[in-house]
Amino acid sequence: MDGNGRWAQARNLPRTEGHKAGEHSLFEVVDGCLEAGVEWLTVYAFSTENWRRPKDEVRFLINFNEEILLRRRDELNERGVRIRFIGRRDWRVPKRLIKRMDEASELTRHNRKLTFTIAFNYGGRAEIVDAVREIAASGVNPKKITEKTIAKHLYDAEMPDPDLVIRTSGEFRISNFLLWQLAYSELIFTDTPWPEFQREQLFAAIGDYQERERRFGGVDSGS
Ligand code: IPE
Ligand code: MG
Secondary structure: OOOOHHHHOOOOHHHHHHHHHHHHHHHHHHHHHHHHOOOOEEEEEEEEEEEOOOOOHHHHHHHHHHHHHHHHHHHHOOOOEEEEEEOOHHHHHOHHHHHHHHHHHHHHHOOOOOOEEEEEEEEEHHHHHHHHHHHHHOOOOOOHOHHHHHHOOOOOOOOOOEOOOEEEOOOOOOOOOOOOOOOOEEEEEEOOOOOOOOHHHHHHHHHHHHHHOOOOOOOOOOO
């Protein structure tokens, strides 16, 4: 969900106004997924690198995430959305926010229409490091370690590899998002800043995805 700050700055607004405007986009995308039958949606809300931002912005993002969880959890629950989180739960994440995360996951855990995963204090490399630590601690024979072993130790072992990744706001980077999982994902980069990314843009991206031919390292299915 990139481009909030620049969207706001272009309007002479503080960066935090861009984050606020992004809430509408987020729920447009959730609605769009429910409508299109997308069953897994993962959003990058806060990275392990985002702590480097000015203190005020970090504080705003933490409070804003907490507030959204409180304000929107019932509505998400009623719509059949299962809320989950991936990321490191280290000392930097306030206990109160962790409590809200656990409450939202618990409240929605039986829902299956859409699994909506929020990556918070998430880093793809950190996730792989954490997986490797668990595997090493388990004392497994190194020869028995396969790709499946690593996948099983990621933050959410059930989450399928994404078919499609959309990055907004004209940046052409992965920025440490789901590094292991997106080995074969289709990537879409759009100039649209996150606050302007609505259902229509989501459907356009899905349409673009449907035109792509996925070979997973193999050859054309028709030839
Ligand atoms: C939101 O957009 C992403 C978050 C980390 C919350 P940005 O805050 O990265 O916006 P830009 O990239 O500065 O425009
Ligand atoms: Mg950014």
